[in-house]
Amino acid sequence: MLFNSIQFLIYFPLVVILYYAIPHKWRWLLLVTASYYFYMCWKAEYIFLILLSTFIDYFAAIRMAKMPDKKGRKKYLLLSIFVNLGLLFSFKYFNFINESLRDVFNNFNIFYDVPTFKVLLPVGISFYTFQTLSYTIDVYRGRTQPERHFGRFALYVSFFPQLVAGPIERSIKLLPELRKKVQINGSQILSGLKLMFWGFFKKVVIADRLAIYVGSVFLHPDDVYGPKIILAAVFLHVQVYADLSGYTDIARGAARVMGIDLIKNFNNPLWARSLYDFWKRWHISLTTWFTDYLYIPLGGNRVIKWRWYYNIFIVFLISGLWHGASWTFVIWGAMHGLFQLIEIWTDKPRKAFFKRIGISDKKTLMNGLGVTAQLTMLSATALFFGAKNMGDASTLIRNIADFSHVDQFVTELYKNLEYTLSLILVVGLMSFEWIHAKFSIFKLLAKQHMIIRLMVYAIGILLTITFGVFKDQEFIYFQF
Amino acid sequence: MILLAMLLAGNFIINKTYYHYIFTKTDNGRKEQQLINYQGELKFLILGDSHMQNAIDPNIIGNSFNFSSALENYAQTFFKLRAVVEDLGKKPEYIILPVDVTGMSSFRADRYKNISSLMDFTDYYQLYKQTNNWHFLTEWMNQKFYIYAGEYRRFRNISSRQSFGSLGFKPRTGDMTSSGNYEKDCKVKADLYLSNVDPYQKDMLHYFHQILSYCENNNIKVILMKMPLALPYVEHCNNYFSVDDYYSRINNDIEKYSCISEFYDFQDYFDHDYSMYRNPDHLNFKGAKIFSEMLKLKLDKLN
Numbered sequence: 001m002l003f004n005s006i007q008f009l010i011y012f013p014l015v016v017i018l019y020y021a022i023p024h025k026w027r028w029l030l031l032v033t034a035s036y037y038f039y040m041c042w043k044a045e046y047i048f049l050i051l052l053s054t055f056i057d058y059f060a061a062i063r064m065a066k067m068p069d070k071k072g073r074k075k076y077l078l079l080s081i082f083v084n085l086g087l088l089f090s091f092k093y094f095n096f097i098n099e100s101l102r103d104v105f106n107n108f109n110i111f112y113d114v115p116t117f118k119v120l121l122p123v124g125i126s127f128y129t130f131q132t133l134s135y136t137i138d139v140y141r142g143r144t145q146p147e148r149h150f151g152r153f154a155l156y157v158s159f160f161p162q163l164v165a166g167p168i169e170r171s172i173k174l175l176p177e178l179r180k181k182v183q184i185n186g187s188q189i190l191s192g193l194k195l196m197f198w199g200f201f202k203k204v205v206i207a208d209r210l211a212i213y214v215g216s217v218f219l220h221p222d223d224v225y226g227p228k229i230i231l232a233a234v235f236l237h238v239q240v241y242a243d244l245s246g247y248t249d250i251a252r253g254a255a256r257v258m259g260i261d262l263i264k265n266f267n268n269p270l271w272a273r274s275l276y277d278f279w280k281r282w283h284i285s286l287t288t289w290f291t292d293y294l295y296i297p298l299g300g301n302r303v304i305k306w307r308w309y310y311n312i313f314i315v316f317l318i319s320g321l322w323h324g325a326s327w328t329f330v331i332w333g334a335m336h337g338l339f340q341l342i343e344i345w346t347d348k349p350r351k352a353f354f355k356r357i358g359i360s361d362k363k364t365l366m367n368g369l370g371v372t373a374q375l376t377m378l379s380a381t382a383l384f385f386g387a388k389n390m391g392d393a394s395t396l397i398r399n400i401a402d403f404s405h406v407d408q409f410v411t412e413l414y415k416n417l418e419y420t421l422s423l424i425l426v427v428g429l430m431s432f433e434w435i436h437a438k439f440s441i442f443k444l445l446a447k448q449h450m451i452i453r454l455m456v457y458a459i460g461i462l463l464t465i466t467f468g469v470f471k472d473q474e475f476i477y478f479q480f
Numbered sequence: 481m482i483l484l485a486m487l488l489a490g491n492f493i494i495n496k497t498y499y500h501y502i503f504t505k506t507d508n509g510r511k512e513q514q515l516i517n518y519q520g521e522l523k524f525l526i527l528g529d530s531h532m533q534n535a536i537d538p539n540i541i542g543n544s545f546n547f548s549s550a551l552e553n554y555a556q557t558f559f560k561l562r563a564v565v566e567d568l569g570k571k572p573e574y575i576i577l578p579v580d581v582t583g584m585s586s587f588r589a590d591r592y593k594n595i596s597s598l599m600d601f602t603d604y605y606q607l608y609k610q611t612n613n614w615h616f617l618t619e620w621m622n623q624k625f626y627i628y629a630g631e632y633r634r635f636r637n638i639s640s641r642q643s644f645g646s647l648g649f650k651p652r653t654g655d656m657t658s659s660g661n662y663e664k665d666c667k668v669k670a671d672l673y674l675s676n677v678d679p680y681q682k683d684m685l686h687y688f689h690q691i692l693s694y695c696e697n698n699n700i701k702v703i704l705m706k707m708p709l710a711l712p713y714v715e716h717c718n719n720y721f722s723v724d725d726y727y728s729r730i731n732n733d734i735e736k737y738s739c740i741s742e743f744y745d746f747q748d749y750f751d752h753d754y755s756m757y758r759n760p761d762h763l764n765f766k767g768a769k770i771f772s773e774m775l776k777l778k779l780d781k782l783n
Binding site: 005006007417418421450451454455457458459461462465466467468469470 | 482483486487490491494614615617618621622626628629630631632633636
């Protein structure tokens, strides 16, 4: 069931009404049932994968809590890791590795006959497996006690607002939220609905509109040239942001309507001043997951330099693979790792250079340079993020240097209303995010007279209807 | 309550403005107005998709109207036919319907999403019941309450004075041979229409039969037509499934209908003369003129 669908429009109010109508002690049952139904609307049989992960991790955590030392707990942690990563490997990575091996063996004329696993990628598998793994690892480390209420734990794994595309919640944060007694609170419900509407706007007006231009380039790499590809790469970066942050806002808003607080997953990443800054603001729940459960166990930056660089690169490589079982995503991750390292290696020389030319104390200029550099690097990586395969990616890179049709491109840009609107939406979103970071637009709006506020909401809804794309467009991160 | 009142008022104003000043100025909107204003005998009503829209000139045929539209599928044609007969009170003696190699495919079944200006006729609630696809409930709500949803581009039409053409016909320029590589164009087109599709999608088959049943029950005769297609395009279609078998199956399916007056096969009509085509499956204005003149001679012989 998509958030931007009529089924959700019927389902969600029904769940909320029942949620507040029934006693607190039974709300977990309602939400688990609603969450399982939400997931099964997509593909019913895949609920067994969530159930398997839930049972194993519930059992493993309870057993770990009974073990006084880590040695005893280790086998249950390994069981949890084996099952969750096993699910991920089987459904997401087996075919990718199998086909890659097939290509290698075929190149050397060696017979290779392992069949492809014909299976649909379960929606949300990358998210809920990581979420439950964070729980068992935290129990193993002694950071949290296991949840003994099976139903509540099942809800932690499957809570529908964040089940299929995050945010990836830590048990330390979400389980207490699910336990707390919630009273009906009008302003909280309104706040949640406003957040949902903002997420919906970002998805159907911005992300899905940009997708039209982006699709016209990435689906036809042979027929496009320099400026078109560059603009598509920039648009894709903004499209992914609007899509994922839109989903997150709808998820957080829906949870807030029910009095449950989810982690803020984005913090104005479009205006990040470096790649390092970007990853502190983008998909925060995933970045912190990789930091806590991969980067720090590898040693983080508390190791010798070359090992530190290796840790950074490996984490981004695996992050790329998490996003998709394809060499384009591996390259995407590797590029991010490499750019991070280049940023580290050139930090001192850059600072010295800017000081020498006398601009190091000009904050606005330095910030502007930082933002431009960050957007440039991210747009470059977007070529691999958006390409269907390595062949398409190479075609796009080959064609990106073709600037022979600039005049045709400029004409097309202002004559094609769709492209003009896309440009306006990108500039508009970035401007809004910048102003909102400085002046908190929503808080400013809350201070205005009621009639003005209501007019803004009404105009916002009508603009969404007029400019929105209302085909059944999945959220981009569903494919991860 | 105030917000709801603002929304309802704003929605009402935009919706009405869109319908009266914009929707009626889209190609399909203008065509609908032409049919509403059509006086005289309606012997032949030409229905279907762009294959028909670009190819049959009712000014040449006489006593006819070309009410086909680009991307239209059989479901939309059924609802359109029913609306023309029952709502507009214009019952033709014959309908002329295309039977194309892609006509029953799942590619066509997905095309509703692209045609907002046919919303006036399409019964989305029935489509929802037939297909169990929730998307059609969204379209039903769009049709009833906010026809302007997602249609910001069409607000440019508000000042449009463009005319459409005559009797629904839309001739097109272009010459398939000018691209220099029409073999490749034919393959690209076949791949676009037929890769990863079901050639006998159940809803398309259902509505094809609904059209024939409706004609049977309302004494409307049906002329089925295989429209001209470039030969290399047909050869590429054969890579996906046997085109001959496809038509054999359709022939078997339609045997029970007594309303079918003729089933013309014009697929190879232009043989290797690709200058008559705009692209592998659409005639240009030159091809349309010759085709319409030939068709008129055949139709005049019908009683």
